[in-house]
Amino acid sequence: MRQPYLLLDIDGVLIPFPDDDGTTPATHVRHDVVPIGRRADDSVAVWLNPDHGRLLIDVFRTGLLSPIWCTSWRWDATTLIGPLLGLPVLPYVDLPRPQITTSHPNGYLWKRDYVDTWLGDAPAIWIDDDFTGLDHAWAAERTDRGMATLLIQPDPQVGLQVEHLAQAAVWVDRLSRVGTGTPGAAPGVEAA
Numbered sequence: 001m002r003q004p005y006l007l008l009d010i011d012g013v014l015i016p017f018p019d020d021d022g023t024t025p026a027t028h029v030r031h032d033v034v035p036i037g038r039r040a041d042d043s044v045a046v047w048l049n050p051d052h053g054r055l056l057i058d059v060f061r062t063g064l065l066s067p068i069w070c071t072s073w074r075w076d077a078t079t080l081i082g083p084l085l086g087l088p089v090l091p092y093v094d095l096p097r098p099q100i101t102t103s104h105p106n107g108y109l110w111k112r113d114y115v116d117t118w119l120g121d122a123p124a125i126w127i128d129d130d131f132t133g134l135d136h137a138w139a140a141e142r143t144d145r146g147m148a149t150l151l152i153q154p155d156p157q158v159g160l161q162v163e164h165l166a167q168a169a170v171w172v173d174r175l176s177r178v179g180t181g182t183p184g185a186a187p188g189v190e191a192a
């Protein structure tokens with residue numbers, strides 16, 4: 001079996017969006033970072049949960065997944081965000097920079113066509129806060145064709161939770177046991 005990828009988003013997953021009253025989860029700590037292309041005095045405030053680094057590394061250490069950033073932070077994910085969580089340097093999907101005003105210009109996540117091509121026939125877990133029903137249908141259809149695909153969709157104002165990574169670990173463990181690309185009674189193609 002091909003090793004599944006673990007595609008990781010950042011905004012709405014590792015960096016929760018502020019609540020309606022502007023607050024972020026108390027679990028998260030503010031950092032000021034300077035993404036590529038910005039002046040040193042033009043930093044961006046981000047909120048990260050220090051526990052996420054340890055939790056993600058626990059998943060990485062199973063050796064059952066190939067983690068990769070899939071985020072509009074692109075290279076900055078590896079150089080700015082990952083190190084703040086103590087994560088090793090991970091590769092990243094070099095997403096394009098489309099001129100769009102919505103993240104679902106065709107009714108589904110703008111990253112998806114690129115990810116679909118990039119994945120080829122590899123199985124994958126994809127954690128992103130911004131899937132639509134069409135993305136979940138895409139994942140189900142991929143799974144039906146033998147390319148096991150699990151979408152995990154955190155609440156963007158809460159972000160990644162322990163149970164999301166537990167779900168990923170159970171899913172990939174089952175997949176590795178079956179080894180056919182379709183994990184039988186999978187713990188859900190369409191995660192909440």
Ligand SMILES: [Mg+2]
Pocket residue numbers: 009010011012013128129130
């Ligand atoms: Mg996002």
